[in-house]
Amino acid sequence: GEVRGGSWVVRLHTIQDIAALVKGAPEVDPVAAHAHHCLGHVNEKVLKSAAMSGLIPGLPKVLGDIGFCSACAQGKLASTPHSRLCPQERAKRAMELIHIDVFGPERMKDPKALGDFKYGLIFVDDFTKHVWVKLLKSKSESIKFIKAFCLQASTRLPNLPISRVRSDGALEFKTAELHAFWLSRGVTHEVTPRYSPQSNGVAERNIRTMTEMTRTMLIAAKLPTFFWPAAVETAVRIKNRVTASGLKEGKTPHEMLFGTAPIEAFRPFGCVAWAQNATTERHGKFDPKSRPCVYLGPAFRGASRLWDPAKGKEIIEHSVVFDEHGDASKLLRPSPETTSGPTINVPPPAAPEPRPATQHVAHPRPPPAQPPFALVRAMREVLEKNAVPGDVQEAARRIAGGGPVSPTTLATLTTRLQEQTNEIRQQRAREQAPEGVGQGGESVESAEEGLVGQGIRDGDGAEAMEREDRDVTGKGGRDQGERRSGRIAGKEPSFGMLEGGRKRKEPGDACFAVLEPEDVGYDDPRTVSEALRRPDRDAWLAAMNVEIRSHKARGTWRIVKHRGQNLVTSKWVLRLKKNADGSIQKYKARLVARGFTQIEGVDFDETFAPTSRLQNMRLLLANAVALNMDVHQIDYETAYLNAKLQNEIYMEPPEAMDLLGEEIAPDDALQLNLALYGLKQSGHEWHRVLREALKTLGFDQCKVDPTMFVREEGSPAMLLVYVDDILVAAPKGGGIESVKKELLGLFKGTDLGPAHHCLGIRINRNWDEDTITLDQERYAKEVLARFGMSDCNPARTPMDQKTSLRKAADGEARADKREYQAIVGCLAYLAQGTRPDLAYAVSTLGRYGSDPTETHRTAANRVLRYLKRTSSAKLTFGGSRDGNVNLEGFVDSDWAADRDDRRSTSGFVFTVGGGAVSWGSRKQGAVALSTAEAEYVAAGVAGREALMLSGVLKASGQDIGTVTVHCDNQAAIQLVKNPGSHHDRSKHIDIAHHWIRDKTQEGAFAFRYIPTDINPADAFTKPLGQVKHYQHAQAIGMALAAGAWRPPGLEGDLKQ
Structure with a gap:
């Protein structure tokens, strides 16, 4: 009982109730059941405890059974505890049963980790408790590493075959490829039930152990989670070398598996x-x-x-x-006094406020505490020249001595050096330049083009970031800002500062050259919302406002009411235009349409727009140097907006129009009048308008290449068009200036002066030696940096003569397919641009892109190592000064070279002015029965290329007559010249290859014999040794090593 108001209150129970309580009868107590429902189905034990404590007024202290509650069964059913493995399910020997699972850190602060790894694949031997972990960049890599583990285990432990493998039901473990592998190896794959990690408890428990060890090691070392992959591997190594529960006393997993006690001293992780x-x-x-x-x-x-x-x-x-x-x-840890921050930010002159370093979202990596040695050395040079302003000399001396420096100090120092450098250049410009710069003049500041930022992040508006607002000093002046000449490669690589050119070096330049663009710049926002969250939101809004006003002034659209038409969506592309030193020059906003939201037949019909071929660009340059013509470049600004649309297209109002002061009603739409960037037909409409405009100036479109235009009357000139970039070849002096004036009268554009960069290729004209040299050195270095090969050991040739690649075999270790394809793709752009020495290697590697192995990846890395040695290689035209345009070809084949299907390889190269203008290396479509047949088929491939090249030259007014093609196989030459010869060897050859005979008899070609040793086409069919490789490269105008180039002299060799 209890005391209430000074009296004892006693609750009486009937004899039946007391008997039921004593006997524990399973009767349902309705009071308890009702209270259970009222109190949110609280646990029965908790309910009775609360009642006994008197916490629930009006409820008896002693409650009966609440009975079975179906709601609790549905809402609270817990997993039944899993029993441990039966003794007969345990492994009786080492490697009999392997547990596998994939783990991945969740809620990581860093989007990427050391090595870009995101997951781990764990293997646990059930008998010895030995653990292996393989780090993964994606779960799709699991299959190849599981197969590699089994193969390596069978090699290292041949007497301990794997009998069973246990995993959960994850998709990566249930693929048909892995199932076939288990069958071929005689391995039983045991899949645990769904949603029951306890069934795979051995792997799960080891994952927990590894995770806890990794977490603890990182915390103790005060290191960021960026280093978790290294910590995991160290944890596994330690675990295998200490005793484990379930093993004999004093035994370690390593000793149980390999029979030897591990003797290894460990250091504290992160010391x-x-x-x-x-x-x-x-x-x-x-x-x-x-x-x-x-x-x-x-x-x-x-x-x-x-x-x-x-x-x-x-x-x-x-x-x-x-x-x-x-x-x-x-x-690693940034500190205001002793360490540098993760980024080096220079306050932008146009931004309303400086951007904090934490905004930097580049690949996370621990920052260095001391400045790089290159910066130390550069700062020493600046101090020796007494070129450091007095207010920052102390900081400069600290850097020169190798001491740490804060990001604020470094930013201030960089800004002061830049200001002083600009003052020096402006002073020299005022001293040297006349009062007015005449036609074709350039200021002292005219320089090689600046750094180019990243391209548009999705493909909808890849051509939308056109150039504008350039600092042009005169009609012939060059722009000082970025250029879009890297369009064909996706983006122009940003790799330091360009060498050469007319830029005069100043004392502070040495410091700027060693700072990467990502260290002194800002990131481009991906979306408008991201831009509006940044400190420089006002600058982005201003840039967007400029873009909208420009479209309104042009009449790009008119506002109409939406009446059910298909609405194309749009996207803002936001980029920072930077100076060569990485500081912000201008905020740029471009509005582009999302072409993928268009409907064919409604919003567009024709979409084809011709694209210039690199072969024809090289041919135009070689032709120009042979004819002593000058080559300049112009750029049409917002080129697509010069074309009117033929279809009615309606677009949703762009994002943030309300923030820009534009009044747009909910049912308003924009009817487009002009070809906005991103529309599927914009390229087609622009080329149509340009073609009609050039026709009014007397230019005829080349029938072989629709992007080439030629004018023979009046002021002769040749044009090569790539969207809005135009190469202009015309006689020196007034001739080319007159042509440019006519072209710039058609549409608004910029005179870029003599051509220096086009399609990502650097062009250098040497009037003293009468040559034009092409190279892609900057892009080559960017490729090496992208794949971590900047510091690799250089190779002397692209491919090893002793290595013969084959298709992937069953069980062979696979390489990362995406990364392999990326390497081959980057190398292909080099091989198509200025590097014919890479053609055969790239063609061969490309055959295995769908299923690359580690052997293929090693071969690809060798090409990168060769690129490291020859990154400055150049391709040169001219130097003969004879004024003749001689098109000359070389062809070769390697019979039955492919070990998988025994098909042959065709290779050819054509030269003009001593330099290669066109080349190719490709596998033949059918098996050839003899060397002569393979060479005959290759001759047909070369003949088709010769017809195209000769057609372009004829369109430009050059009558080159018969094209000489050199071949090193006499039987093939006889098959071309005399159709009846070698009938038994040629009667089976497909008729499609015999057209070469007719063209030869018509006089289009003349096939001549050349010894194999001096046939440069040999390098396009097989890997060669260093001597022959460099010899053939020189024969087609390439300089692989530093040094002066001289025209190759094949004539003497041919006469011999």
């Missing part, structure tokens, strides 16, 4: 490790012999994995001294 500096990195006798790094665990016997903060990458070093009590996180 300070001093790595020895290579002698090539020590530029002075008294420079430090080591540098501090972060220890990431052992690599192999005697070597250590380290993170080098100065270089921002992982390295493996042998000569290392450890400071086990040192705090390596200080090498």
Whole structure:
């Protein structure tokens, strides 16, 4: 009972109730059941405890059974505990049962980690408890690494075959490819039930152990999660070398599996490790012999994995001294006084306020504490020239001494140096330039083009970021801003500052050249909402307002009421236009249409727009140098908007129109009048308008190449059009200036002066030697940097003569397909542009892009290593000064070269002015029965290319007559010249190949014999040794090594 108001209150129970309580009868207590429902189906034990404590007024302290509750069964059913494996299910020997699973860190602060890894694949031997972990960039890599693990296990442990593999039901473990692999290996695949990780408890428990060890190691070392892949691998290595529960006392998994006790000393993960500096990195006798790094665990016997903060990458070093009590996180953690931040930001002159460093969203990597040695050396040079302003000399001396510097100090120093450099250049310009710059003049500041930012992030408006608002000093002046000449490659690579040109170097330039653009710039916002969240939102709104006003002034659209028409959507493309030093020059906003929202037959009909071929660009340049013509370049601004649309197209009002002060009603739409960038037919309409306009000036369109226009009457000229970029070849002096004036009278554009860059290719005209040289050095270095090969060991040739590639075999380790295809794609652009020496290697690697193996990836890496050695290679035309345009061809084949299908390889190259203008290396479509047949088929391939090239030259007014094609097979030459010869060897050849005979008899071709040793086409059919490779490259106008180029002299060899 209880006391209430001074009296005892006693609750009486009947004898039946007491008997029921004593006996524990399973009767349902309606009071308890009702209370259970009223209290949100609280647990019965909790309900009775609360009643006993008197926490619920009016409820008896002693409650009966609530009975079965169906609602609780549906809402609260817990998983039934899984029983442990039966003894007979346990492995009886090592490697009998392997548990596998995939794990991936969730809720990571860093979007990427060391090595770009996102997942881990774990293998656990049930008997020995030995663990293996393979890091993955995507779950799709699981299959190849599972197969590789099984193959490596069978090689290293041949007496311990894998009998069973247990995994959950994840899709990556249930593919047909993996199922076929298990069958071929005689392995039983055990799949656990769905939603029951306990059934795969061995793998799950080890994943938990690895995760906990990794987390603890990172916390203890004060390192960011960026390093979790290295921590996981170190944790696995440690776990295999310490005792484990379930094993014999004192035994480790490593000893149980391999029979030997591991003897290995471990250092604290993340401690300070001093790595020895290579002698090539020590530029002075008294420079430090080591540098501090972060220890990431052992690599192999005697070597250590380290993170080098100065270089921002992982390295493996042998000569290392450890400071086990040192705090390596200080090498990475930014500090206002002692360390540099993750980015180096220069305050933009046009921005309303400086952008904080935390806005930088580039690939996350720990920042260096000390400035890079290149910056140290550059700062020393500037100090020696007494070119540092007095207010920042102390900071400059600190950098020159290798000391740390804060990001604010570095930004201030960079800005002051830039200001001083600009003042010097402006002063020199005022001293040297006349009061007025005449026609064709250039200011002192006229320079090689500046850094080009990243391209548009989706393909809808890839051509929308046209150039405008350039600083032009005169009619012949060049623009100082970015250019879109890298359009064909997706983007022009941003790799430091350009060399050469007319830019005069100033004292501060050495410092700017060693700062990467990403370190001194800002990122382009992907969306309008992202731009409006930034500190410089007002600058972006202003840029968008300029774009809208420009369209309104042009009459790009008119506002109408939406009456059910299909509405095309639009997108804002926002980019920062930067100066050569990385500082912001201008905020640019471009409105583009999303062409994929158009409907064929309603919004568009014709979409074809011709695109210039690189062969014809090289042919035009070679033709120009042979005829002593000058080559200039003009750019039409907002070219597509010069074309009126033939279809009625309606577009949704762009985003943020209300913020720009435009009054748009909910039912308003924009009827487009002009070809807005991004529309499917914009390119077609622009080319139609341009063709009609050029026709009024007397230019005739070339029938072979619709992007080439020629005028023979009046002021003769040749034009090559690539969208809005136009190469103009015309006689020097007044001739070319007159042609440019006519072209710029058609549409608003910019005179870029002498051609220097086109389609991502650098053009250099040497009037003294009468040559034109092409190269892609900047893009080559960008490719090497993209794939981490900037510091690789250079190779002397693209491919190894002793290596013969084949298709992937069953069980062979696969390479990352996307990365392999990306490498081949980048190399292909080089091979198509100025690097014929890469043609055969790229053609061969491209055959295996659908299923590359590690062997193929090694071969691709070798090409990159060769590119490292020859990144400055150049292709040269001219130098003969004879004024003749001689088109000459070379053809070869490699019979039955492909080991998989025994098809032959055709190779050809055509030269004009001693330089290669067209080349190719491709596998033949059918098996050839003899060398003569293979050479005969290759001759047909070369003949088709010769017809195209000769057609272009004839359209430009050059009558070249018969084209000489050199072949190193006498039997093939006889088959071309004499159809009846070798009848038994040629009667089966497809009639499609015999057209070459008719053209030869008509006089279009003349086939001549050339010895194999001096046939440059040999390099397009097979890998060669270093001597022959370089010899053939020189024969087609290539200079692979630094040095002066001289015209190849094949005539003497041919006469011999």
